[in-house]
Amino acid sequence: MDTTVLDPLLGQVVDGRYRVVSRVAAGGMAVVYEAVDERLDRTIALKVMHPWLATEAEAVNRFIREAKSAARLSHPGVVSVFDQGRDGDRVWIAMEYVDGRNLRALLRDRGRLGAAEALDLIADVLAALAAAHRAGLVHRDMKPENVLIADDGRVKVADFGLARAATAASSTRTDAILGSVSYLAPELLERGVADQRADVYAVGILLFECLTGGRPFDGETPIQVAYRHVHEDVPAPSSRVAGVPAAVDALVARATDRDPDGRPDDAGALLAGLQAVRDSLGPADEPTELVRRGGPEPAPTRPGPRPSPPRSGPAHLRSESTSRQPVQRGAQPRRRRAVRRRRALLGAVVAVVLLGAGLFWYAGPLRWTSAPTLAGLTESVAAQRAEQAGLDLDVRREWSETVAAGEVVKASPAAGERVLRDGTVTVVVSRGPEMIRIPVVSGKAPAAATAAIEQAKLVVGRSVNKYDEKVPQGQVLGTDPAAGESLRVNRPVTLVVSRGPKPVPVPAVEGKPAAEAEKALTDAGLTVKTTEAYSESVAKGAVVSQSVAAGKGLKRGTQVGLVVSLGPPLVQVPDVIDDKVSEAVEKLEAAGFRVERRGTSILGRVLGQNPDRGSSAPKGSTITIITV
Template sequence: MDTTLQDPLIGHVLDGRYRVEARIAVGGMATVYRALDTRLDRVLALKVMHPSLATDASFVERFIREAKSAARLAHPNVVGVFDQGSDGGYVYLAMEYVEGCTLRDVLRERGALRPRAALEILEAVLAALGAAHLAGLVHRDVKPENVLIGDDGRVKVADFGLVRAVDQQTSVSTGSVMGTVSYLAPEQIEHGTADARADVYACGVVLYEMLTGAKPHPGGTPAQVLYQHLHEDVPPPSAAVPGLAAALDDLVARTAARDPERRPTDAVGLLAEVRAVRQSLTDEQLDAVPPAAAPDPAGAPVGSEDRTTVLPRRASAVPPDAGATHHTSVLPAPPRPADGSAGRPRAGSRGRRSAPAVVAAVLLLLGVGLGVWYVNSGQFTRTPGVLSMTEAEAKRAVEEAGLDWRIARDYSETVERGRVIATDPGRGERIRGNGTVTITVSRGPERVEVPDVTGVPLAEARARLKDAGLAPGMVTREFDADVERGSVVRTDPEEGTERRPGAAVALVVSKGERIEVPDVVGESEGAARQRLTEAGLKVEVAPERVFSEEEAGTVARQSPGEGAVAAEGDTVRLTVSKGPDTVEVPDVEGMAEDEARRSLEDAGFEVKVRRIFLTGTVFDQSVDGGERAPRGSTITIWVR
């Protein structure tokens, strides 16, 4: 039987907004569903905490706090967090839905990856982690399962924020968390602490696995793996894949060093190192096919058009094929004569046409020979590597190579101001001996200032944030008598704070003045409506009236009730009374006590007995027989 049919959330609408359509995955802490946001008509991923965890108030509090932090990471390589909420016993996160697969799926299907593909995926992961580390967040659970590869080629890191919330709930004593154990840094195991360097360590393990197709510390139990993390270095990947470049061994060794002091301090520093290593490798080293790679369905080796080589390529980051000038050129054949006499020279024309043909052939051969000589002669040189140099050092290196230079400037989150981000052509590419190299120098991180949107209506505030290059983030609402309902009270971060472009800014919006709802039960409908309207509230009257103890035409009940707190413009729903539900009182005078009691109770009344003697018959009743009284009211009978 399909277990999804037994999932009570399938088809359910959470919080009146998110319709759960299908279950995607089940983890130790939560279940992930594909859902439809019925309000915005978009597909998203809904991560719902397991009910056993949702009952822990402190866990839920940490979950919400970390979800808010994750929502601020508006980065193209981070799975976005849209919303957080709860519905009954369900606590959930609404997140970006990525159509595709995980890096674990790719490794399971393909085995080891070519170095070029592995480094490109790692760069995307580090870009995401770098944004988190700059924001003061540590992922703590970097592993192939949390690296998503979309069908559109984008690489995204998932589960930002959740890891900190579930950190104390995660056990390493069972096989169910074997995947997580494989990527834990030694200090996480030994001391239970983790900073940005723990994420760096996990990236080193993931890089080793992408290059070799296997984890560096195999073991049958979590305890064996933990022991190896503490006491054994991650082996060089070339030991498993002979022929890998030494620079890749060095990169893995630095990244996955057991001593955190020997690792790069955070993902930003590691990203710069990874880019430098990739620039230092030749095309042959980058495209080397590992023995563990599985052939693709067409039989070509992995990497010939590896689906994991997915990042958008800029000329400065991934140079075009340097060997393009060595490709065989196919010259177009001369057109056939219109009369179809190709190869049959006409009589008398042989002598006249043979000489020009011979001359043309000789010239063609000479042209081809000169072209080959020109391409392979000293007319071309190679672009020197100047990445991370200062502007002055880069100019000097280009001049020493006999080339001219041109300076361009761009922002960079990872390369400090004044140092080289990229060159065009890229390092090692062929260029004419008198050519010009464009050197792109870092301006440092691009930052924009959060504008002042206090007192501005929400829609306009969102527009101003977008105009400033920022992303409107999560919206919360609170009472504020000084700010008009629907306008912004404050932002987080506050106005004037500098943030990178695209960063999310949370908005707190006014619900208006706090109003205590007056009690209008028992008042006429008109009087109740007037009192509520004067208090600044709207009134809605239920279409159907109900029986109640209140007089007909007066308010039987209200929602919200007396003493509730509402905002100006909120709606109070009134239900009007039809009056008491009355029934005819049976005449029980002259009946025995037991018979009279049964008759009254069957009619819907409570019965109270007053006796003059211990037993006897009824000689009087509080409401005469044949009259009407409210159903459920008490009728007193006197017995003698």
């Protein structure tokens, strides 16, 4: 039975404006309908929240956040939001209607994509995400279901329901992480935090799936998949599918680095790297219509009315009737008529000759000549050729990325076409590539620096971070190439952003007396927090461990924790990996430990523990469990 027949919204008008036509899709939060905006007479997608969720404030807030997040973005690769509101117990969003399918359906039909085709598709996804990242938004739920491919080849990113401001995303509540486990970054699984680099990781998984037709990790339970994302590197696509270029393997590896600092800073930086890899591959082996770069093809022009056919039949062939002349009598009238006929014939011959001469002058070699070949010549040589042909030269100048300065780009009329003698040929002479001077952006915020560079008709290719003792963290130090240098239009410029003062290395103090260890840390510019614990191997009063490994760099003033030995005893730590959280807490507390939980609550199981399973720790000390 077609369940859509029973849908009570079909045929109804929501908010007095949107007439529901058909049911398109249903999810855990809402149902999407095809509807008609009766006010503007256009087809839209109407997303209506499930009635049982409309009473939950958090669900409604998330639903409204989706509308606001997408509405903030003005990009052809983001599904547009037109309107949002509430009609009784119905909470709804009116959106752009995309007639097509999602990436999941495409991969289900196709299995996998070729390298060039996959890079072209992911480039469009990254362009949309880059717009979101520039606006300070993190999508947080990138997966094939949220990549829409219209029938005309356009690619659009949908469902910003989990999107949050980048500043808020760093402290996301764990109970709000609802994305699919297979696309979540390790830091999101471990700590419940995310920034733009979490979207970069998810897009790396999307690219892997496009190239191979499958996800990098599988398991019998979601906890097993999550564990592998945290503890294993994403395999190279070429290990699954032969023939994937090494540059594409490297791109996937960089995007899916388990350490967020090893990934590109945002979607724009990943897009720049992807475009470089795509250019190195050359054209696809076979043409594809998957992603049309020029937009939809124009509709064919309707032919104009055909000219009326010539008249046929007797009426068209019939000559005009002649009047009968009276019979002239006498020779003299006949001679006058003969003279008049000869004069008329002579006049007709003269007229024909003059007409022929005129036509010969207008259409023949005396009036017209052929335009010489000027394209590709220097301006001086082109002027000589035009003069030799008896033509004037009208010179116009334009920037050109492909033709050297001073050479003719094109001529009108073109070589071999007809031109009036003593006429004019118009040529466009190259001024060479347009060179843009890089503006001074040091001291600006990255967003302001990006705007200034784009206003100068250049683009920001990527951002790199560099330590600096004077410029505050987050401000732009400069550019590469440097300000004042010149580049061609739309060439990439690298932003160099300050990371603040260079961190100081942490001294090694384990095994040293507590007083000596504290002095070494304070002399290095760090602060110290001391705790005590039992130890069978470290003498009482000596440092058992330090919270930050020796040699690691920290900002001045950062606190380093020291554990000072109280002597034995130690207790073996139980193994709670993959246990339910409640069972793990009960087992650890029964062994005499305190328990501290970190991570998320998506699956309710333990992903890791510290100290590790099988190790020993002082009785009464704290065991940290990582939950997911």
